[in-house]
Amino acid sequence: MNKDTNFKRYLKLDLLPTPWCPGCGNGIVLKTICQAFDELDLPKNSTVVVSGIGCAGRSAGFFDLDSVHTAHGRAIPAAEGIKYANDALHVVVVSGDGDLIGIGGNHLFQAIRRNTNITVICYANEIYAMTGGQVSPITPHNTKTLTTPNGNPDHPADIQFLFKSNNCFFARTTAYHLNHMRKCIVEALKFKGFSFVEARTMCIVNYGRRLGYKNSNEMLLHYKEFYKINDYAEELAENEIGIIKSVPRSSDGFPSA
Amino acid sequence: MTKQLFQGNQAITMAAEVAGLKFFAGYPITPASEIIHELVNKKHIKVLQMEDEIASINAIIGASLAGLKSMTATSGPGFSLMQESIGLAHMMEVPLVIVNVQRVGPSTGMPTLPAQGDVIQCIHGSHGDYFPIVFYPNSVSELYKYTIMAFNAAEESLSPVILLSDGFISHLYETIIPDRNFDIKNRTRPPLGAGNRHFTGLSHEDSVPKTSDVDNYRRLITRLHEKQQLTAQRYNYYEYLECSKDTDTLLISYGALSRIAYYFKNDFALYRPIRLFPIVEEIKIIASRYKRILIMEMNMGQYTHEIERILHREVEFIPILGGRIDLNEIKQKLYEQRY
Numbered sequence: 001m002n003k004d005t006n007f008k009r010y011l012k013l014d015l016l017p018t019p020w021c022p023g024c025g026n027g028i029v030l031k032t033i034c035q036a037f038d039e040l041d042l043p044k045n046s047t048v049v050v051s052g053i054g055c056a057g058r059s060a061g062f063f064d065l066d067s068v069h070t071a072h073g074r075a076i077p078a079a080e081g082i083k084y085a086n087d088a089l090h091v092v093v094v095s096g097d098g099d100l101i102g103i104g105g106n107h108l109f110q111a112i113r114r115n116t117n118i119t120v121i122c123y124a125n126e127i128y129a130m131t132g133g134q135v136s137p138i139t140p141h142n143t144k145t146l147t148t149p150n151g152n153p154d155h156p157a158d159i160q161f162l163f164k165s166n167n168c169f170f171a172r173t174t175a176y177h178l179n180h181m182r183k184c185i186v187e188a189l190k191f192k193g194f195s196f197v198e199a200r201t202m203c204i205v206n207y208g209r210r211l212g213y214k215n216s217n218e219m220l221l222h223y224k225e226f227y228k229i230n231d232y233a234e235e236l237a238e239n240e241i242g243i244i245k246s247v248p249r250s251s252d253g254f255p256s257a
Numbered sequence: 258m259t260k261q262l263f264q265g266n267q268a269i270t271m272a273a274e275v276a277g278l279k280f281f282a283g284y285p286i287t288p289a290s291e292i293i294h295e296l297v298n299k300k301h302i303k304v305l306q307m308e309d310e311i312a313s314i315n316a317i318i319g320a321s322l323a324g325l326k327s328m329t330a331t332s333g334p335g336f337s338l339m340q341e342s343i344g345l346a347h348m349m350e351v352p353l354v355i356v357n358v359q360r361v362g363p364s365t366g367m368p369t370l371p372a373q374g375d376v377i378q379c380i381h382g383s384h385g386d387y388f389p390i391v392f393y394p395n396s397v398s399e400l401y402k403y404t405i406m407a408f409n410a411a412e413e414s415l416s417p418v419i420l421l422s423d424g425f426i427s428h429l430y431e432t433i434i435p436d437r438n439f440d441i442k443n444r445t446r447p448p449l450g451a452g453n454r455h456f457t458g459l460s461h462e463d464s465v466p467k468t469s470d471v472d473n474y475r476r477l478i479t480r481l482h483e484k485q486q487l488t489a490q491r492y493n494y495y496e497y498l499e500c501s502k503d504t505d506t507l508l509i510s511y512g513a514l515s516r517i518a519y520y521f522k523n524d525f526a527l528y529r530p531i532r533l534f535p536i537v538e539e540i541k542i543i544a545s546r547y548k549r550i551l552i553m554e555m556n557m558g559q560y561t562h563e564i565e566r567i568l569h570r571e572v573e574f575i576p577i578l579g580g581r582i583d584l585n586e587i588k589q590k591l592y593e594q595r596y
Contacts, residue, residue, distance in 0.1 A: 012453065015465065019468075044453070045450050045451065046450050047450075048323075048449045048450060050319070058466070060455065060457075061455045061457060061464075061465070061466055063453075064453045065452075065453050066449045066450055066451065066452055066453065066454050066455075066456075067454075067455045067456070068318075068319065068322060068349075068449070068455075068456045068457075069455065069456065069457035069458060069459065069466075070315060070318070070319075070342075070345065070458070071315065071341050071342050071345045071458060072341075074311060074312070074315040074342060077307060077311070077312035077313075077315040077316045077319070078315040078316065078318055078319035079319060080305075080312075080316055080319065081280070081282065081305075081315065081316030081317060081318065081319025081320040081321075081323070081327075082319035082320065082322065082323045082449060083319075084280070084303055084305060084316070084320065085279075085280050085303065085319065085320035085321075085323035085324065085325045085327075086323045086324065086325075086448065086449070086450070088450075089323065089449065089450055106308055106309070106312075107308065107312055110307070110308040110312070
């Protein structure tokens, strides 16, 4: 195998194709995760992938290493159990925005508080795609979905500030910016502590086409035009992708008496 | 070995240590909290206080797959929260021990008082068909013994085993002899990191999800059912006391309430299931000797329906609703029913 296809050793190629729709961006994220694994040469026998439920949750079964497909929203506590049980394992969570930020939102917040040394890759397609296209916690304001026919009345969650609260790693990237995504995942995997990569990925079938995109390529071009890379900034603006600079905590709370 | 005074919850933790517990995750809840209080002081046991019971059970699922014997402890409200992931653990075949120290429900109920309202939730709380092994001891020394049995049954069946207790026996102090000479079953499956297995709650075959293969699904559930029945047969625990006098009545009770049943041993034959589920088959033979079957339990007849179902005959039922176990009240109800 040459260098470019070396990442395939992390995949169960005989199980392909994936169950995802034509034009889905999840495959790009899956491939980039494997490329990042390959770049760091993560040993297969010390790496475990954990996922929740949804389109992204199905990706765990395609890794050629031990993987756990947990209940909806519960990938992070299961991953924490694995990590605290065996610290030698690299534990990587792969799941969607609805799973991690919606139903599993409390676990995400608590994992940041505990600063568990695991990496979370969020396939952020801004929609509950597997169930047909309902509004998700990061669907933009005014966007029409199956459950917000008059436009999303809420504003999307900007979770980067949660990570700053405990000096954890946060990066936002997109399926268009392949090298950037790979860099974000590599840095997240190298980070000692809780790390999270929000990888924007396109869902054409249950999201984009209802917004007027003709195909997923148009959604990719939107990422290209809309997002600007701003690595190691204090914080990311709505149209910026990058790794946020972590700030050491100023206080450790009450001193003991 | 000398006798020592221990609380019920304390006995559970000592037994868990003997059985090889290495990982505990839980959330504070009365009347189960003493279990986590005891465990945090034990070396070689990793203890996590999680944000809720859902996180707790998922953390022990992860830890168990990673190779450690794992346990959580809770009461009714927390047990309700865990239900979805209990189904997951059955589907993924993860050995766990779940202690449920029952209190009065539904909802917040009466948090410190005992009840037996979670009996059916143990077997039907999660969606779909699954076949858990459930133990319900009635003394501190039995809590000790059956905690170890629960760990062994979990390892043998590769499934979550439920140890029921209640606010009464878990908070009871009794002298016990903490015996360490038990045959301890160890993990047969290699821990995470040993291969390319995929553990999933989807219907599956050999690590591959099969989301629309009906025949495979039926084979899977049938296999899980047979496995649970087979393992359960090695844990056929019950107590049967024949009456010294001639009696036509068998009085069935379990857990805290069965302690007061001994008071009536001169009037009734007594039967006490210790393995509540799957139901011990011997009850069929024992019940066939009696004209009347009388069940008392601290709920509105949850186990009564199960007994009726297995005996195919009518049984009489005395509800002693949760909170209080009063001898006079029970005496009155028992003899009213009889004459």
